[in-house]
Amino acid sequence: MYKLNYDKLLHIETEEIQFGFNKSYHYHRYEPTPYEHLEKLFHEFPLHKTDYVVDFGCGKGRLNFFIHYLFQSTVTGIEMNEEFYQDALYNLEKYRENRKVREGKINFHLGKAEGYAIQPEDNYFYFFNPFSLPIFQKIISNLFYSLEEKSRIVKIILYFPSNEYLFFMDNHAFFEKEADVHVGNKTDKDHFVIYKSIY
Numbered sequence: 001m002y003k004l005n006y007d008k009l010l011h012i013e014t015e016e017i018q019f020g021f022n023k024s025y026h027y028h029r030y031e032p033t034p035y036e037h038l039e040k041l042f043h044e045f046p047l048h049k050t051d052y053v054v055d056f057g058c059g060k061g062r063l064n065f066f067i068h069y070l071f072q073s074t075v076t077g078i079e080m081n082e083e084f085y086q087d088a089l090y091n092l093e094k095y096r097e098n099r100k101v102r103e104g105k106i107n108f109h110l111g112k113a114e115g116y117a118i119q120p121e122d123n124y125f126y127f128f129n130p131f132s133l134p135i136f137q138k139i140i141s142n143l144f145y146s147l148e149e150k151s152r153i154v155k156i157i158l159y160f161p162s163n164e165y166l167f168f169m170d171n172h173a174f175f176e177k178e179a180d181v182h183v184g185n186k187t188d189k190d191h192f193v194i195y196k197s198i199y
Contacts, residue, residue: 006035007062010069011098012091014062030059030084033128033159037183038066041157041192044181047071052121054078056113056139057130061088061106065095068106073124076107078116085110114138120150126157133164144174147197156195169195 007014014032047053051073055063058077067075079085088108095101109116114135125143127136143154156175158165169175175195184190 004035006066006069010065011094012061012065013087014060014065014091016060030057030081031128032059032062034183035062035066037159037190037192038063040183041159041181042067042070045179045194047073047124049073051124052076052119053124053126054116054118054122055126056116057128058088058108059084061091061108063126064088064106064108065091068101069099072105074105074107074121076109076119076122078109078111078113080110080112082110114142116142118142118146120146120152122146123152123154124157125154126159127161127165128159129162129165133162133168136165137168140168140172152197154197158193158195160190161193166193169193174198 047067047070049072051071053067053073053075055075055077058064058079059081061077064075064077067073077088079088085108092106092108095106113131116139125139147154155178156169158169170177174197176198177193178196179192179194181192181194182190183192
């Protein structure tokens, strides 16, 4: 089956994974989500131009550019590794040279994910198992502060989720599982799990 080379199409470079590990066990190494898996996810769950997506642990920005290319949604990537953050900004320059991008549609922030101030319009949150459960719980807590300020339906997309993430979300009073999108065997962790707020 033919695989479209999105990095080449979008004039970006996101293939390289991070070797070694971060100094803190709370933060996991960067590895981009395979494009063929993203294709399947967004074929089943398309986004809209009016959606605002936050990618925690965005690395070089693969998800951000892919979503903008397909849906023109507003996308924000949060990355704590300065080298990857600079790579994402360089990718943004190359992407803009070849496509029209309205100001503010693709954003990158350097810093820890739990320090990101969730915006009132943010409604999708993407996690590729980027950090430990306590960090994830802090972000969910930040999300609830945001929901108190502006009530809205939000969705959390987990890719290759850890058992700890799944247990936490499955037992959370304010979220329900909306879908499970398998991209490998149904017995492995190579899948997306989508949760929807029930506010």
